[in-house]
Amino acid sequence: MSDEKDQDQSPEEELDPQKLADEVAGGVEEAEGDDQALADEWAAAMEEAGETEEDEEPEADDGIRQVELDELKDESLPPQNKDGGPELDVILDIPVRISMEVGATKIPIRNLLQLNQGSVVELDRLAGEPLDVLVNGTLIAHGEVVMVNDKFGIRLTDVVSQS
Secondary structure, eight states, rough: HHHHHHHHHHHHHHHHHHHHHHHHHHHHHHHHHHHHHHHHHHHHHHHHHOOOOOTOOOOOOOOOOOOOOOOOOOOOOOOOOSSSBBBBTTTTOOOOOEEEEOOOOOHHHHHTTOTTTTTOOSSSOOOOOOEEEEEETTEEEEEEEEETTEEEEEEEEEEEEOO
């Protein structure tokens, strides 16, 4: 019967509140003692290192201390040569594709399939209008066709600005 009586009691009735409070209070006192011991160890270590609390900067009323920072340097600029200009030696030997465009047009595939030898395709440029000079597909200048030693060349008439 005593087993039945123990099962009928709830867990709250089995706990002694005073005993529980004493256990918790004892644990807090032990923790406070541990914290004090740790603080004493740190103080001893700081004294050995030659630093005391008096050596530190006084803290402001809000608990914030001033920290000295290194001066910032702008490292985003490219390397400079001795003349102060950007260092371009790294890219000077990179090959690029330069091309001249006489003109262009759009036609349907039906008309494209009907082209044969002797067919004429009308372009969007007038005769005598300058050609486009493209570097890797980007327009950089306009120019006119010239002959140099039996080869075609182009004389630049207008360099396109970066803007």
